[in-house]
Amino acid sequence: MNEPLSPAAARERAPGSLPVLVTGGAGFLGSHLCEELLRRGHFVLCLDNLLTGSLGNVEHLLGNERFRFLRHDVTEPLSLRVSAIYNLACAASPPQYQRDPLHTIKTSVLGALNLLALAQENDAPIFHASTSEIYGDPAVHPQTEAYWGHANSWGPRACYDEGKRCAETLFYEHIRQNGVDARLARIFNTYGPRMSPADGRVVSNFVVQALTNADITLYGDGSQTRSFCFVSDLVEGFLRLMALDRAPAGPVNLGNPMEITVGELAERVVAMTGSRARIVYRPLPQDDPRQRCPDITQAGSLLGWRPTVTLDEGLALTIRHFDARLSAPDLLMAAE
Numbered sequence: 413m414n415e416p417l418s419p420a421a422a423r424e425r426a427p428g429s430l431p432v433l434v435t436g437g438a439g440f441l442g443s444h445l446c447e448e449l450l451r452r453g454h455f456v457l458c459l460d461n462l463l464t465g466s467l468g469n470v471e472h473l474l475g476n477e478r479f480r481f482l483r484h485d486v487t488e489p490l491s492l493r494v495s496a497i498y499n500l501a502c503a504a505s506p507p508q509y510q511r512d513p514l515h516t517i518k519t520s521v522l523g524a525l526n527l528l529a530l531a532q533e534n535d536a537p538i539f540h541a542s543t544s545e546i547y548g549d550p551a552v553h554p555q556t557e558a559y560w561g562h563a564n565s566w567g568p569r570a571c572y573d574e575g576k577r578c579a580e581t582l583f584y585e586h587i588r589q590n591g592v593d594a595r596l597a598r599i600f601n602t603y604g605p606r607m608s609p610a611d612g613r614v615v616s617n618f619v620v621q622a623l624t625n626a627d628i629t630l631y632g633d634g635s636q637t638r639s640f641c642f643v644s645d646l647v648e649g650f651l652r653l654m655a656l657d658r659a660p661a662g663p664v665n666l667g668n669p670m671e672i673t674v675g676e677l678a679e680r681v682v683a684m685t686g687s688r689a690r691i692v693y694r695p696l697p698q699d700d701p702r703q704r705c706p707d708i709t710q711a712g713s714l715l716g717w718r719p720t721v722t723l724d725e726g727l728a729l730t731i732r733h734f735d736a737r738l739s740a741p742d743l744l745m746a747a748e
């Protein structure tokens with residue numbers, strides 16, 4: 413691997429001649445971000461350990477001469493020359509991040525330390541994908557960035573929530589102590605094409621179950637709420653945050669404030685797919701948040717950002733994607 417650039421040398425380079433690093437680039441959000449960065453003319457280095465992502469998500473980019481893939485685990489130090497960093501590496505769905513909780517914590521904490529060191533070496537701005545899970549099972553609605561959260565430090569979701577909380581602390585201490593240019597987004601539930609069909613997230617679960625006429629599993633009584641942002645809107649928010657002249661003083665919520673109960677979502681998916689699936693009820697998992705809705709006032713004033721894709725439009729695109737994947741099972745298996 414190449415020697416890291418000194419900050420001065422990095423500045424001498426013409427903008428765009430060094431790659432933008434996307435960690436977790438072969439995952440759901442990362443693959444869309446890589447695609448959009450390429451579309452905007454960047455060189456992209458997609459780094460991933462393929463834990464929950466897959467090469468299938470980026471195989472259409474592999475032929476692009478401005479795209480490279482690097483298999484690496486962010487818990488291990490790395491030395492690269494990059495112009496900017498987007499740190500998305502981390503399993504995001506509970507069944508996936510609970511499979512190896514210690515590795516999940518290490519991904520958030522050691523990953524943050526390794527990428528912050530890389531940002532310093534390269535004098536590069538760094539974006540970090542934080543999460544609405546910072547707010548835990550919130551006691552305040554909608555959640556503003558000023559809310560400190562209500563999270564359980566030792567429950568089954570803690571490996572993710574507390575890892576992400578510690579990562580935020582590491583980022584802000586590096587900003588204060590070392591002058592790193594870091595921008596943090598607290599991402600709320602996002603959906604769209606290339607979610608893993610098997611990773612247990614509510615939209616992909618419902619869509620796949622509806623399309624296959626399998627029972628639709630609804631955890632709890634369905635009255636818990638979520639707000640769902642379509643992936644293209646979210647990626648636009650990432651890019652606007654990185655395009656700001658100065659990093660905001662704190663994290664910025666990115667998500668769609670249109671709240672819907674999980675029960676209504678299930679019914680909508682059944683109606684849109686014309687499915688014969690039945691809705692079946694299962695116990696709510698421990699520490700599952702009852703209500704989740706972002707206050708996006710800051711994103712509006714700082715970034716001029718708000719979601720533009722309606723739930724019906726986004727669901728239609730997502731259903732079409734999963735329908736195509738389910739009718740090509742080889743593709744489905746290759747993408748797992």
Ligand SMILES: NC(=O)c1ccc[n+]([C@@H]2O[C@H](COP(=O)([O-])OP(=O)(O)OC[C@H]3O[C@@H](n4cnc5c(N)ncnc54)[C@H](O)[C@@H]3O)[C@@H](O)[C@H]2O)c1
Nearest residue numbers: 436438439440441461463464465485486501502504599602
């Ligand atoms: N999708 C959402 O609704 C949502 C909400 C809040 C936060 N986020 C955050 O956004 C980021 C991306 O989420 P996603 O939905 O695309 O999930 P995903 O599981 O599809 O993608 C995560 C990617 O990170 C990779 N990865 C995991 N651990 C790694 C490690 N140690 N080293 C290198 N790569 C590793 C995985 O293989 C995968 O490709 C995550 O950090 C997640 O916490 C997502």
